[in-house]
Amino acid sequence: MNKEWPLWEVFIRSKAGLHHQHVGSLHAADSEMALENARDVYTRRQEGVSIWVVQSNSIIASNPEENTSFFDPAEDKIYRHPTFYELPDELKHM
Amino acid sequence: MSKSIAYRYTLQIADNSLILGHRLTELCGHCADTEIDLAISNIALDLLGQSRMLFQYAASLSGSTEDEIAMLRSEGEYVNCLLVEQQNEDFSQVIVRQYLFDTYYTLFLKALSQSSSSDELRAFANKTIKENAYHVRFSRAWLMRLGDGTQESHDKTQASLDFLKPYIQELFIPSQVDTAAIADGVGVDMSKYVDQFHTTLQADFAEATLSWEAPKYHVSGGKDGRHSEHMGFILSELQYMQRAYPNSEW
Numbered sequence: 001m002n003k004e005w006p007l008w009e010v011f012i013r014s015k016a017g018l019h020h021q022h023v024g025s026l027h028a029a030d031s032e033m034a035l036e037n038a039r040d041v042y043t044r045r046q047e048g049v050s051i052w053v054v055q056s057n058s059i060i061a062s063n064p065e066e067n068t069s070f071f072d073p074a075e076d077k078i079y080r081h082p083t084f085y086e087l088p089d090e091l092k093h094m
Numbered sequence: 095m096s097k098s099i100a101y102r103y104t105l106q107i108a109d110n111s112l113i114l115g116h117r118l119t120e121l122c123g124h125c126a127d128t129e130i131d132l133a134i135s136n137i138a139l140d141l142l143g144q145s146r147m148l149f150q151y152a153a154s155l156s157g158s159t160e161d162e163i164a165m166l167r168s169e170g171e172y173v174n175c176l177l178v179e180q181q182n183e184d185f186s187q188v189i190v191r192q193y194l195f196d197t198y199y200t201l202f203l204k205a206l207s208q209s210s211s212s213d214e215l216r217a218f219a220n221k222t223i224k225e226n227a228y229h230v231r232f233s234r235a236w237l238m239r240l241g242d243g244t245q246e247s248h249d250k251t252q253a254s255l256d257f258l259k260p261y262i263q264e265l266f267i268p269s270q271v272d273t274a275a276i277a278d279g280v281g282v283d284m285s286k287y288v289d290q291f292h293t294t295l296q297a298d299f300a301e302a303t304l305s306w307e308a309p310k311y312h313v314s315g316g317k318d319g320r321h322s323e324h325m326g327f328i329l330s331e332l333q334y335m336q337r338a339y340p341n342s343e344w
């Protein structure tokens with residue numbers, strides 16, 4: 001029997017309006033405990049207003065060995081960046 | 095409101111938090127998992143924070159200082175209930191002790207926030223209700239996991255409950271100070287809440303597959319300063335710094 005508790009990934013939203021960000025991982029026996037552990041480990045200093053936890057093995061990750069085929073083809077597609085527009089000075093947050 | 099009654103009544107509440115908090119700090123660095131270590135330490139810090147708030151209030155009522163009251167009384171002058179000084183025998187005993195106290199505290203804080211004549215104690219209760227709600231959630235969830243877990247965790251939790259149940263009654267039976275504080279208006283009469291407490295316990299024990307029989311005897315005396323054999327050991331560690339280096343500060 002595997003006595004290790006499963007691993008969970010923790011996502012915290014630091015304040016309303018922002019998106020959840022991955023902050024780390026932890027061990028817990030069930031989803032309820034994962035949420036409580038996340039609260040105790042990652043929000044002790046008022047880091048967040050919302051927590052998501054997801055079991056790590058539910059995350060499908062890209063394979064680092066396939067990085068060349070996954071990501072390199074975007075390298076020379078500079079026209080995909082909207083950098084060729086002239087923006088008025090009044091526009092601050094682009 | 096009588097200052098001396100309010101002072102002694104406040105100490106009862108403060109000492110519960112101080113001693114239970116100290117018991118939990120003993121586990122810091124010793125839990126089986128980092129996550130549980132942090133959870134227990136968080137609760138310990140909450141409890142120590144509660145006791146500070148109350149010791150500051152007690153100091154304002156008595157003219158002495160927070161440190162003197164918290165750290166320099168003799169054993170017989172501490173008035174916490176016996177439940178909170180019981181040892182960290184194993185994790186199940188930590189959890190059952192915490193669950194019993196948190197469940198009692200839920201009722202106590204609500205009553206205090208609604209009907210104490212002291213502005214400070216009502217403010218304390220209102221602030222602490224939120225902290226306690228999380229503590230109950232933690233200890234209750236673990237009671238379920240351990241009670242309804244493996245045969246071993248169930249047996250240990252049942253043994254812890256059987257060991258600790260004689261200490262429950264003291265929480266609700268008024269001491270001399272309680273009686274004076276209730277008459278004064280600053281205190282609340284917890285004997286009115288015994289049935290409600292046991293109704294909660296029965297429902298939770300049923301869910302945790304733990305059995306309950308009324309204890310054959312009760313132990314009390316902590317609120318009058320008569321403590322179990324553990325208290326001297328707690329105080330020797332708790333008071334060491336203040337006694338070895340008087341008036342030391344951070």
